[in-house]
Amino acid sequence: MSGSLVVVGTGPGRPELMTPASLAAIERATDLVGYGPYLDRVTLRADQCRHASDNRVELERARQALSLAASGRHVAVVSGGDPGVFAMAAAIFEAVESGDPAWRALDIRVEPGVTAMLAAAAEVGAPLGGDFCAISLSDNLKSWATIERRLTAAARADFVIALYNPASKARPHQLGQAFDLLRTIKSDETPVLFVRAAGSAEAKVVATTLAAADGALADMRTLVIIGASTTRSVGRWIYTPRREA
Amino acid sequence: MSGSLVVVGTGPGRPELMTPASLAAIERATDLVGYGPYLDRVTLRADQCRHASDNRVELERARQALSLAASGRHVAVVSGGDPGVFAMAAAIFEAVESGDPAWRALDIRVEPGVTAMLAAAAEVGAPLGGDFCAISLSDNLKSWATIERRLTAAARADFVIALYNPASKARPHQLGQAFDLLRTIKSDETPVLFVRAAGSAEAKVVATTLAAADGALADMRTLVIIGASTTRSVGRWIYTPRREA
Structure with missing residues (x-):
């Protein structure tokens, strides 16, 4: 062998x-x-x-x-x-x-x-510039309760959050539920980035706020980044400074 | 211009x-x-x-x-x-x-x-196979209280934790403090990996448990990974299954 x-x-x-x-x-x-x-x-x-x-x-x-x-x-x-x-x-x-x-x-x-979140971050600036976490939104292999627990913990501790597998044909509504949950914890002005096909020739970015974020904007090829409290724009870029305040 | x-x-x-x-x-x-x-x-x-x-x-x-x-x-x-x-x-x-x-x-x-955590993970198997977070242990630009809050949240929500900048000459004791904190939340048997110079010719891995983890094993070139509750070894590899249980 x-x-x-x-x-x-x-x-x-x-x-x-x-x-x-x-x-x-x-x-x-x-x-x-x-x-x-x-x-x-x-x-x-x-x-x-x-x-x-x-x-x-x-x-x-x-x-x-x-x-x-x-x-x-x-x-x-x-x-x-x-x-x-x-x-x-x-x-x-x-x-x-x-x-x-x-x-x-x-x-x-x-x-x-x-990995996708690094390519997605590079498309818009440096949103992963502080502490961050990566969560798969697919509940094929874990419960939705576990996903909600992790989203809550990440939001309360002010991590930048990268969401993999945010939506699929079989799971069209979970990203909207995730945004609803995050809106109970984080500021309405929190930057939210939808980066489709990051790191490819067809890359497309939608930058919005948590208040306006619409789960229907994501599909299988989208990586979603939700900022920390310090994440902000400068010029046409979005970044998270290394300092906490 | x-x-x-x-x-x-x-x-x-x-x-x-x-x-x-x-x-x-x-x-x-x-x-x-x-x-x-x-x-x-x-x-x-x-x-x-x-x-x-x-x-x-x-x-x-x-x-x-x-x-x-x-x-x-x-x-x-x-x-x-x-x-x-x-x-x-x-x-x-x-x-x-x-x-x-x-x-x-x-x-x-x-x-x-x-990035270093991906190279460190690849050296040992697939420890980042589930939801994970990345935390810099340097308190040059944020408070130690913020670091402790994030470690606590990540441990309670059962993320795999990757620690960047775990130790330096100016900060020799913080990794030990982080392990002490994590031991109050996570199981003694949690896998802990010290991966030095990951992705280089001099890569060196120490795999141990949270109970035995010694902060003195890390320096500026070390990436530390602390497993989730499901992280385990199979053969000579360490990985986190995609399922939560």
């Missing part, structure tokens, strides 16, 4: 935001496993096998990748962004934990990448 | 973790401004001017960079990691806000990069 598995991220979209280390890991692979649109960002050679799958079968995809590695293949599991942030790396280790004990002896590595 | 300013990050250390977009921005610059050790990571051409400075003069460095851009130069301000996370981007916008009103018309951009 001399196969290997590396989990890589393509970054937020533009090829220039994928690290050379991730590109090299993909080039060394015999097999590429991932959600189709992420694999589409990568140019495969004729001798590389492509295993594309749907977006909602992470554990199945992880098991397939581990099986291939256990059979001696060199597998790259391709995520968007950074694979360790709301992406495939955790799914791989879940599959290791619940799967064939031999998988624990495999050569498994993770390559870091540029 | 046709100068420009771009804030770039070199990533966590290995050149292969700097994005091609950041490298291209550096190559286009006439002037490079930054802390000496970060500038040392970049190969300058003979026609590029190097403006190195000490680590503790961010605002002064930001003003120098803005003045150069206002005089028509194309300036790259070079940070480590991602420039928007506890690095130079916020300092640039602070300097814009408090400086020459003409600076608000400048062409200023931020290039995202791989």
